[in-house]
Amino acid sequence: MISLDANSSPTPEELPPEIDGLRMTKQRREVFSVVLAERDHPTANDVFSRSQKRMPTISLATVYNCLEALVSHGLVRQVNFEREPSRYCPNLSDHCHFQDEKTGTIHDVVFKEGVNLADFLELPQGTEVSHLEISLKGQIGSN
Amino acid sequence: MISLDANSSPTPEELPPEIDGLRMTKQRREVFSVVLAERDHPTANDVFSRSQKRMPTISLATVYNCLEALVSHGLVRQVNFEREPSRYCPNLSDHCHFQDEKTGTIHDVVFKEGVNLADFLELPQGTEVSHLEISLKGQIGSN
């Protein structure tokens, strides 16, 4: 289990050689550590440029490959806002996303204690939900 | 106010020359009537091919332009599932979307009586939500 402490995210070297059955290659560790390092929901391109600092030879294709591997193994979440480029989120707890229309900044939003989906949606009974995405946009109360 | 009765949607000719301050050109009426005709959440391309039946000279660019005009005037909703092409929905009531992973079919899902956003989300106080999108994927209980 990877620590998500706000003030100390693992360097690539600190990540184990395998997580959850996923082989952690040098590139995957780099990409994962970049996603873990900041909670700003970077795009693939953001991850690419940040990764290049430590690993100048990494390619954008590899960043996409690594992100896809991490997402499909449940280590990272992919976040979408309308037709904008996908963003990546290291927060695996149940949450959704709010984008400040002024700045573009994305904030994690958690569900209130003990609420669950079926409680507020009129879902056709027997429905098995495998994926849920809630995206909000608006303004932060600034006054 | 446009009728949304399941079994009689307006033909282009039946639509007025202006709705809500939006000038309804021949093409906009055609596109709007196509979106109103079926509740299957067509993509821009779907709308294009359906429109071409009645109006063979309409262009894809125009379909995009018309959909954009209709969406920004609140007459049609734009619906997104992850990175898939946008879809368009004539249902203006408060609802969200469920996509059957088997068939790709999209179903409208309504909120239970009297629930409201702030009731289940831990939103930073003072937040003004201007846009909300909830997208679900999964399987319909088939047994």
Next chain:
DNA sequence: AGCAATAATTGGAATTATTCTAATTCGAAG
């Protein structure tokens, strides 16, 4: 260690939904 098999990485090309551009056409208003 040496070797074969397998998986990951890479640069560049391809894909594709959508947007842009510049020219033409339309239509409301006078």
Next chain:
DNA sequence: CTTCGAATTAGAATAATTCCAATTATTGCT
């Protein structure tokens, strides 16, 4: 009827993402 801003059009451009084929790295044997 003319004018003029708005809408439509065909086609080019854009941009995020995926694909491809070649190279490189890693794993699992002997």
